[in-house]
Amino acid sequence: MPELPEVETVRRGLETLIIGRVIRSVGVLDSPKSFPNAQGDVEEFMIHAEIRAVRRRAKVLLIDLATGYTLVIHLKMTGQLVYRGDQVFGAGHPNDSLIGELPDRSTRVMIEFTDNSWLYFNDQRKFGWVKLIPTIEVPNIDFMKKVGPEPLDADFTPEQFIMRFARRKNTNIKAALLDQTVVAGVGNIYADESLWGARISPKRKVSDVTHGEFTVLYHELRDVMNLAIEKGGSTDKNYVNAEGKRGSYMDFARVFRREGLACPRCGTTIEKIKWAGRGTHICPNCQK
DNA sequence: CACTTGACCTGTCCGC
DNA sequence: TGCGGACAGGTCAAGT
Numbered sequence: 094m095p096e097l098p099e100v101e102t103v104r105r106g107l108e109t110l111i112i113g114r115v116i117r118s119v120g121v122l123d124s125p126k127s128f129p130n131a132q133g134d135v136e137e138f139m140i141h142a143e144i145r146a147v148r149r150r151a152k153v154l155l156i157d158l159a160t161g162y163t164l165v166i167h168l169k170m171t172g173q174l175v176y177r178g179d180q181v182f183g184a185g186h187p188n189d190s191l192i193g194e195l196p197d198r199s200t201r202v203m204i205e206f207t208d209n210s211w212l213y214f215n216d217q218r219k220f221g222w223v224k225l226i227p228t229i230e231v232p233n234i235d236f237m238k239k240v241g242p243e244p245l246d247a248d249f250t251p252e253q254f255i256m257r258f259a260r261r262k263n264t265n266i267k268a269a270l271l272d273q274t275v276v277a278g279v280g281n282i283y284a285d286e287s288l289w290g291a292r293i294s295p296k297r298k299v300s301d302v303t304h305g306e307f308t309v310l311y312h313e314l315r316d317v318m319n320l321a322i323e324k325g326g327s328t329d330k331n332y333v334n335a336e337g338k339r340g341s342y343m344d345f346a347r348v349f350r351r352e353g354l355a356c357p358r359c360g361t362t363i364e365k366i367k368w369a370g371r372g373t374h375i376c377p378n379c380q381k
Numbered sequence: 382c383a384c385t386t387g388a389c390c391t392g393t394c395c396g397c
Numbered sequence: 398t399g400c401g402g403a404c405a406g407g408t409c410a411a412g413t
Binding site: 095096099152167168169170171218220221236271273280281282283327329330331332349371372 | 404405406407408
Protein backbone atom coordinates (compact mmCIF):
# COMPACT_ATOMS: atom_id res chain seq x y z
CA MET A 94 0.00 0.00 0.00
CA PRO A 95 2.06 2.91 1.12
CA GLU A 96 4.78 3.91 -1.29
CA LEU A 97 7.30 6.71 -0.90
CA PRO A 98 4.76 9.59 -1.04
CA GLU A 99 2.45 7.95 1.51
CA VAL A 100 5.26 7.12 3.92
CA GLU A 101 6.66 10.64 3.54
CA THR A 102 3.20 12.07 4.29
CA VAL A 103 3.00 10.00 7.45
CA ARG A 104 6.52 11.07 8.39
CA ARG A 105 5.69 14.75 8.04
CA GLY A 106 2.56 14.33 10.11
CA LEU A 107 4.32 12.42 12.87
CA GLU A 108 7.11 14.97 12.94
CA THR A 109 4.70 17.68 13.98
CA LEU A 110 2.68 15.41 16.30
CA ILE A 111 5.07 13.28 18.36
CA ILE A 112 8.51 14.89 18.57
CA GLY A 113 9.24 15.79 22.19
CA ARG A 114 6.61 13.47 23.59
CA VAL A 115 7.67 10.88 26.14
CA ILE A 116 6.54 7.25 26.07
CA ARG A 117 4.67 6.00 29.12
CA SER A 118 3.65 2.53 27.99
CA VAL A 119 3.75 0.18 25.03
CA GLY A 120 1.05 -2.36 24.25
CA VAL A 121 1.85 -5.14 21.80
CA LEU A 122 -1.27 -6.94 20.63
CA ASP A 123 0.31 -9.15 17.99
CA SER A 124 3.79 -10.28 18.92
CA PRO A 125 6.01 -11.62 17.50
CA LYS A 126 4.51 -11.07 14.05
CA SER A 127 4.12 -7.30 14.13
CA PHE A 128 6.82 -6.50 16.69
CA PRO A 129 9.38 -9.34 16.52
CA ASN A 130 11.78 -8.15 19.19
CA ALA A 131 9.26 -6.52 21.49
CA GLN A 132 10.32 -8.53 24.51
CA GLY A 133 12.96 -7.21 26.86
CA ASP A 134 14.30 -4.17 25.07
CA VAL A 135 10.98 -2.37 25.10
CA GLU A 136 11.01 -1.89 28.87
CA GLU A 137 14.61 -0.70 28.89
CA PHE A 138 14.79 1.43 25.76
CA MET A 139 11.23 2.63 25.05
CA ILE A 140 9.58 3.38 28.38
CA HIS A 141 10.34 6.97 29.50
CA ALA A 142 12.06 7.62 26.14
CA GLU A 143 11.53 10.94 24.39
CA ILE A 144 10.85 11.03 20.64
CA ARG A 145 13.74 12.87 19.02
CA ALA A 146 13.19 12.61 15.26
CA VAL A 147 11.05 10.98 12.59
CA ARG A 148 12.96 9.99 9.47
CA ARG A 149 12.21 8.05 6.30
CA ARG A 150 14.35 5.87 4.05
CA ALA A 151 12.61 4.33 1.05
CA LYS A 152 9.25 3.07 2.40
CA VAL A 153 10.59 2.64 5.94
CA LEU A 154 9.86 5.02 8.81
CA LEU A 155 12.48 5.61 11.48
CA ILE A 156 11.42 7.03 14.83
CA ASP A 157 14.50 7.98 16.85
CA LEU A 158 14.31 7.79 20.63
CA ALA A 159 16.47 9.64 23.13
CA THR A 160 17.76 6.27 24.42
CA GLY A 161 19.81 5.70 21.28
CA TYR A 162 17.27 3.25 19.90
CA THR A 163 15.11 3.63 16.80
CA LEU A 164 11.70 2.24 15.97
CA VAL A 165 12.00 0.91 12.43
CA ILE A 166 8.56 0.57 10.87
CA HIS A 167 7.39 -0.88 7.55
CA LEU A 168 3.72 -0.43 6.69
CA LYS A 169 3.82 -2.93 3.78
CA MET A 170 0.32 -3.18 2.23
CA THR A 171 -2.16 -2.17 4.90
CA GLY A 172 -0.19 -0.61 7.74
CA GLN A 173 -1.30 2.63 9.39
CA LEU A 174 0.35 4.86 11.99
CA VAL A 175 -2.26 7.06 13.59
CA TYR A 176 -1.81 9.57 16.38
CA ARG A 177 -4.66 10.41 18.73
CA GLY A 178 -4.40 13.25 21.21
CA ASP A 179 -6.84 15.29 23.20
CA GLN A 180 -7.17 17.93 20.55
CA VAL A 181 -9.84 17.54 17.92
CA PHE A 182 -8.30 17.51 14.49
CA GLY A 183 -9.63 19.84 11.85
CA ALA A 184 -13.28 20.54 11.52
CA GLY A 185 -12.85 18.66 8.28
CA HIS A 186 -15.32 16.69 6.24
CA PRO A 187 -16.43 13.50 8.01
CA ASN A 188 -15.23 11.47 5.03
CA ASP A 189 -11.72 12.73 5.62
CA SER A 190 -11.29 10.21 8.37
CA LEU A 191 -11.31 6.56 7.40
CA ILE A 192 -11.13 5.10 10.86
CA GLY A 193 -13.09 5.38 14.04
CA GLU A 194 -12.39 4.52 17.64
CA LEU A 195 -8.90 3.22 18.36
CA PRO A 196 -7.69 0.67 19.12
CA ASP A 197 -9.71 -1.35 16.64
CA ARG A 198 -9.37 -4.95 15.54
CA SER A 199 -6.44 -4.22 13.24
CA THR A 200 -4.40 -2.51 15.97
CA ARG A 201 -1.12 -4.37 16.55
CA VAL A 202 0.92 -1.96 18.66
CA MET A 203 -0.14 0.96 20.88
CA ILE A 204 2.25 3.55 22.26
CA GLU A 205 1.00 5.75 25.08
CA PHE A 206 2.66 9.10 25.78
CA THR A 207 2.90 10.78 29.17
CA ASP A 208 0.45 13.48 28.07
CA ASN A 209 -2.24 10.81 27.57
CA SER A 210 -2.02 10.85 23.78
CA TRP A 211 -1.45 7.65 21.76
CA LEU A 212 0.20 6.37 18.62
CA TYR A 213 -1.45 3.31 17.05
CA PHE A 214 0.11 0.90 14.58
CA ASN A 215 -2.71 -0.81 12.72
CA ASP A 216 -2.25 -3.46 10.07
CA GLN A 217 -5.09 -5.53 8.70
CA ARG A 218 -2.95 -8.02 6.79
CA LYS A 219 -0.10 -8.30 9.32
CA PHE A 220 2.58 -7.92 6.65
CA GLY A 221 3.98 -4.80 8.27
CA TRP A 222 6.25 -4.71 11.28
CA VAL A 223 7.85 -2.62 13.98
CA LYS A 224 11.39 -3.33 15.18
CA LEU A 225 13.40 -1.70 17.95
CA ILE A 226 17.02 -1.35 16.88
CA PRO A 227 20.00 0.68 18.14
CA THR A 228 20.08 3.85 16.02
CA ILE A 229 23.66 3.26 14.93
CA GLU A 230 22.73 -0.22 13.70
CA VAL A 231 19.96 1.00 11.38
CA PRO A 232 22.24 1.52 8.35
CA ASN A 233 23.53 -2.05 8.79
CA ILE A 234 20.25 -3.92 8.49
CA ASP A 235 19.96 -5.89 5.25
CA PHE A 236 17.25 -3.72 3.73
CA MET A 237 19.21 -0.49 4.28
CA LYS A 238 22.36 -1.94 2.77
CA LYS A 239 20.57 -3.12 -0.37
CA VAL A 240 18.05 -0.36 -1.04
CA GLY A 241 18.67 2.02 -3.93
CA PRO A 242 18.96 5.83 -3.87
CA GLU A 243 16.14 8.20 -2.94
CA PRO A 244 14.60 9.35 -6.23
CA LEU A 245 13.62 12.76 -4.86
CA ASP A 246 17.02 13.70 -3.47
CA ALA A 247 18.20 17.01 -4.94
CA ASP A 248 21.49 15.51 -6.08
CA PHE A 249 19.95 12.44 -7.75
CA THR A 250 20.60 12.86 -11.47
CA PRO A 251 19.06 11.31 -14.60
CA GLU A 252 22.44 9.68 -15.30
CA GLN A 253 22.44 8.00 -11.88
CA PHE A 254 18.86 6.89 -12.48
CA ILE A 255 19.81 5.20 -15.76
CA MET A 256 22.89 3.58 -14.25
CA ARG A 257 20.81 1.94 -11.54
CA PHE A 258 19.05 -0.19 -14.18
CA ALA A 259 22.28 -1.68 -15.52
CA ARG A 260 21.88 -4.78 -13.32
CA ARG A 261 18.36 -5.46 -14.55
CA LYS A 262 18.84 -5.34 -18.32
CA ASN A 263 16.97 -8.56 -19.03
CA THR A 264 13.76 -7.93 -17.17
CA ASN A 265 10.92 -5.60 -18.06
CA ILE A 266 10.84 -1.95 -17.09
CA LYS A 267 7.98 -2.28 -14.63
CA ALA A 268 9.60 -5.11 -12.66
CA ALA A 269 12.82 -3.10 -12.58
CA LEU A 270 11.04 0.04 -11.35
CA LEU A 271 9.44 -1.94 -8.53
CA ASP A 272 12.82 -3.37 -7.51
CA GLN A 273 13.76 -1.46 -4.35
CA THR A 274 17.46 -2.10 -4.92
CA VAL A 275 17.29 -0.16 -8.20
CA VAL A 276 15.54 2.96 -6.92
CA ALA A 277 13.93 3.38 -3.49
CA GLY A 278 10.26 3.90 -2.82
CA VAL A 279 8.51 3.10 -6.12
CA GLY A 280 5.44 0.89 -5.79
CA ASN A 281 2.63 -0.20 -8.07
CA ILE A 282 0.76 3.11 -8.23
CA TYR A 283 3.66 5.38 -9.13
CA ALA A 284 5.25 2.79 -11.40
CA ASP A 285 2.08 2.75 -13.53
CA GLU A 286 1.63 6.51 -13.34
CA SER A 287 5.21 7.38 -14.29
CA LEU A 288 5.33 4.85 -17.14
CA TRP A 289 2.17 6.37 -18.55
CA GLY A 290 3.73 9.82 -18.20
CA ALA A 291 6.80 8.69 -20.12
CA ARG A 292 4.68 6.85 -22.72
CA ILE A 293 6.59 3.64 -22.03
CA SER A 294 4.88 0.25 -22.00
CA PRO A 295 5.51 -1.66 -18.76
CA LYS A 296 6.31 -4.70 -20.94
CA ARG A 297 9.36 -3.12 -22.53
CA LYS A 298 12.63 -4.84 -21.84
CA VAL A 299 14.99 -2.60 -19.86
CA SER A 300 17.72 -2.94 -22.49
CA ASP A 301 15.32 -1.64 -25.14
CA VAL A 302 14.47 1.57 -23.29
CA THR A 303 16.46 4.43 -24.79
CA HIS A 304 18.53 6.98 -22.93
CA GLY A 305 16.02 9.65 -23.92
CA GLU A 306 13.08 7.61 -22.64
CA PHE A 307 14.85 6.98 -19.34
CA THR A 308 15.42 10.70 -18.95
CA VAL A 309 11.73 11.39 -19.47
CA LEU A 310 10.84 8.59 -17.04
CA TYR A 311 13.16 10.08 -14.42
CA HIS A 312 11.33 13.41 -14.61
CA GLU A 313 7.87 11.81 -14.71
CA LEU A 314 8.64 9.70 -11.65
CA ARG A 315 9.88 12.66 -9.66
CA ASP A 316 7.00 14.87 -10.79
CA VAL A 317 4.34 12.31 -9.95
CA MET A 318 5.85 11.55 -6.54
CA ASN A 319 6.17 15.21 -5.67
CA LEU A 320 2.58 15.81 -6.72
CA ALA A 321 1.46 12.82 -4.67
CA ILE A 322 3.23 14.18 -1.57
CA GLU A 323 1.55 17.53 -2.17
CA LYS A 324 -1.82 15.74 -2.28
CA GLY A 325 -1.09 13.74 0.87
CA GLY A 326 -0.62 10.42 -0.94
CA SER A 327 -3.08 7.98 -2.50
CA THR A 328 -5.90 6.42 -0.56
CA ASP A 329 -7.37 3.46 -2.34
CA LYS A 330 -8.58 1.43 0.61
CA ASN A 331 -6.50 1.55 3.75
CA TYR A 332 -3.95 4.28 3.58
CA VAL A 333 -4.34 7.19 6.00
CA ASN A 334 -1.94 9.84 7.26
CA ALA A 335 -0.84 10.34 10.86
CA GLU A 336 -4.16 12.00 11.68
CA GLY A 337 -6.16 9.14 10.21
CA LYS A 338 -7.13 11.10 7.11
CA ARG A 339 -7.08 10.04 3.48
CA GLY A 340 -4.84 11.38 0.73
CA SER A 341 -6.23 12.74 -2.53
CA TYR A 342 -3.75 11.77 -5.24
CA MET A 343 -6.22 9.23 -6.66
CA ASP A 344 -8.30 12.20 -7.85
CA PHE A 345 -5.35 13.12 -10.06
CA ALA A 346 -4.33 9.64 -11.25
CA ARG A 347 -4.06 9.27 -15.02
CA VAL A 348 -4.18 5.48 -15.36
CA PHE A 349 -4.04 3.79 -11.96
CA ARG A 350 -7.44 2.26 -11.10
CA ARG A 351 -8.91 3.94 -14.19
CA GLU A 352 -9.47 0.86 -16.34
CA GLY A 353 -12.41 1.34 -18.70
CA LEU A 354 -12.06 5.13 -18.60
CA ALA A 355 -10.56 7.37 -21.27
CA CYS A 356 -6.85 8.04 -21.38
CA PRO A 357 -6.54 11.75 -20.49
CA ARG A 358 -3.99 12.17 -23.28
CA CYS A 359 -5.49 10.38 -26.27
CA GLY A 360 -8.96 9.20 -25.23
CA THR A 361 -8.27 5.50 -25.76
CA THR A 362 -9.83 3.21 -23.16
CA ILE A 363 -7.42 2.37 -20.37
CA GLU A 364 -6.78 -1.33 -19.81
CA LYS A 365 -5.84 -3.30 -16.75
CA ILE A 366 -3.60 -6.31 -17.24
CA LYS A 367 -1.57 -8.60 -15.02
CA TRP A 368 2.10 -7.84 -15.48
CA ALA A 369 5.22 -8.35 -13.35
CA GLY A 370 2.90 -10.17 -10.97
CA ARG A 371 0.87 -7.04 -10.32
CA GLY A 372 -2.27 -5.34 -11.53
CA THR A 373 -0.99 -3.00 -14.25
CA HIS A 374 -2.78 -0.08 -15.88
CA ILE A 375 -1.91 1.10 -19.36
CA CYS A 376 -3.06 3.16 -22.27
CA PRO A 377 -2.65 0.67 -25.13
CA ASN A 378 -2.40 3.51 -27.62
CA CYS A 379 0.11 5.96 -26.23
CA GLN A 380 2.40 3.68 -24.25
CA LYS A 381 4.81 1.98 -26.64
C1' DC B 382 24.07 -13.30 -9.76
C1' DA B 383 19.56 -12.42 -12.36
C1' DC B 384 14.98 -13.63 -12.84
C1' DT B 385 10.27 -15.56 -11.70
C1' DT B 386 6.96 -17.34 -8.71
C1' DG B 387 4.73 -18.21 -4.53
C1' DA B 388 4.11 -17.21 0.35
C1' DC B 389 2.97 -14.27 4.03
C1' DC B 390 -2.38 -12.49 6.06
C1' DT B 391 -7.14 -10.58 6.21
C1' DG B 392 -10.90 -8.50 3.97
C1' DT B 393 -13.74 -7.46 0.10
C1' DC B 394 -15.81 -7.93 -4.19
C1' DC B 395 -17.61 -10.55 -8.11
C1' DG B 396 -19.97 -14.28 -10.30
C1' DC B 397 -22.77 -18.22 -9.71
C1' DT C 398 -27.99 -14.39 1.03
C1' DG C 399 -24.34 -17.80 0.68
C1' DC C 400 -20.11 -19.54 -1.12
C1' DG C 401 -15.78 -20.13 -3.67
C1' DG C 402 -12.27 -17.80 -5.97
C1' DA C 403 -9.67 -13.89 -7.36
C1' DC C 404 -7.59 -9.93 -5.97
C1' DA C 405 -5.37 -6.01 -3.03
C1' DG C 406 -0.72 -0.62 -2.90
C1' DG C 407 5.18 -4.89 -0.55
C1' DT C 408 8.90 -7.70 0.25
C1' DC C 409 11.20 -12.23 0.97
C1' DA C 410 12.56 -16.97 0.33
C1' DA C 411 12.79 -20.32 -2.73
C1' DG C 412 13.01 -22.20 -7.27
C1' DT C 413 15.14 -22.26 -12.02
